[in-house]
Amino acid sequence: MVANSDLSIKDLRAGYGTLDILNGIDLDVPAGQFVALMGPNGAGKSTLLKTLYGMTTIKGGSIDWQGKNIAGCKSRAILGEGISFVPQGRCNFPVMTVDENLQMAAYTIRDSKVKADRDYVYDLFPILKTRRSTLAGNMSGGEQQLLEVAMAVLQRPKVLLVDEPSVGLSPAAIHVVFDELLRLHAAGQTILLVEQNTKKAMEVAERAVILRLGKVIWDGLPKDITHEELGELFLTGKMRGETDAVH
Numbered sequence: 635m636v637a638n639s640d641l642s643i644k645d646l647r648a649g650y651g652t653l654d655i656l657n658g659i660d661l662d663v664p665a666g667q668f669v670a671l672m673g674p675n676g677a678g679k680s681t682l683l684k685t686l687y688g689m690t691t692i693k694g695g696s697i698d699w700q701g702k703n704i705a706g707c708k709s710r711a712i713l714g715e716g717i718s719f720v721p722q723g724r725c726n727f728p729v730m731t732v733d734e735n736l737q738m739a740a741y742t743i744r745d746s747k748v749k750a751d752r753d754y755v756y757d758l759f760p761i762l763k764t765r766r767s768t769l770a771g772n773m774s775g776g777e778q779q780l781l782e783v784a785m786a787v788l789q790r791p792k793v794l795l796v797d798e799p800s801v802g803l804s805p806a807a808i809h810v811v812f813d814e815l816l817r818l819h820a821a822g823q824t825i826l827l828v829e830q831n832t833k834k835a836m837e838v839a840e841r842a843v844i845l846r847l848g849k850v851i852w853d854g855l856p857k858d859i860t861h862e863e864l865g866e867l868f869l870t871g872k873m874r875g876e877t878d879a880v881h
């Protein structure tokens with residue numbers, strides 16, 4: 635696994651055109667950490683990942699990464715800086731085999747040694763190796779999700795951004811996908827995960843960051859918040875018994 639480094643987000647404001655969604659995000663992610671971003675629908679979780687990957691309009695603030703501010707850089711440049719994004723939904727090539735999909739991912743790396751890059755991923759995801767000649771579109775939802783993650787991991791990212799990997803998956807498939815994320819993390823991968831399945835997210839991540847209305851309203855260890863408190867925070871921005879909103 636490639637050496638990691640820290641990511642530091644300060645007063646980040648971003649949105650879509652004139653629409654403001656992120657209203658001042660402050661978040662430091664140390665190398666190797668597994669962070670779950672949670673919060674109610676529309677809180678700006680996916681927008682935060684998309685902003686880190688250069689897909690939104692920056693309104694202010696900074697994203698410090700390896701000594702430079704990458705806020706506003708293009709996605710291609712951000713990928714080159716070692717940040718990979720697994721967007722929500724299927725984004726493989728369904729009428730190509732697993733092997734061919736990984737080849738396509740390898741072509742995005744300058745001077746890729748395609749076979750070596752593919753084999754690197756097969757070592758990390760043995761399930762995919764057994765399916766290497768299968769058309770991606772003929773695999774189960776869980777296997778396809780693993781392929782999406784593998785295509786991103788092939789870039790040997792220092793930070794992996796993963797948006798809602800559990801959507802549309804059976805409980806068994808969710809289990810497999812999250813197991814793979816845990817294995818990647820154990821090997822040193824920094825992961826920022828957006829996940830609606832809060833139970834699962836709290837099980838796998840070592841840190842929970844809760845967004846509401848484009849701001850961080852809670853940041854801590856998953857063990858320090860109950861599901862009831864989480865629900866209340868999602869709805870009101872307040873912890874049980876508090877009168878003022880957190881932050």
Ligand SMILES: Nc1ncnc2c1ncn2[C@@H]1O[C@H](COP(=O)(O)OP(=O)(O)OP(=O)(O)O)[C@@H](O)[C@H]1O
Binds near residue numbers: 650673677
């Ligand atoms: N491409 C876009 N153009 C304009 N508005 C958008 C776009 N994508 C998202 N939005 C809006 O940005 C807001 C935040 O959306 P975002 O997807 O970041 O929320 P989220 O916290 O990930 O929610 P969910 O859990 O429902 O996926 C929503 O009001 C959404 O309608």
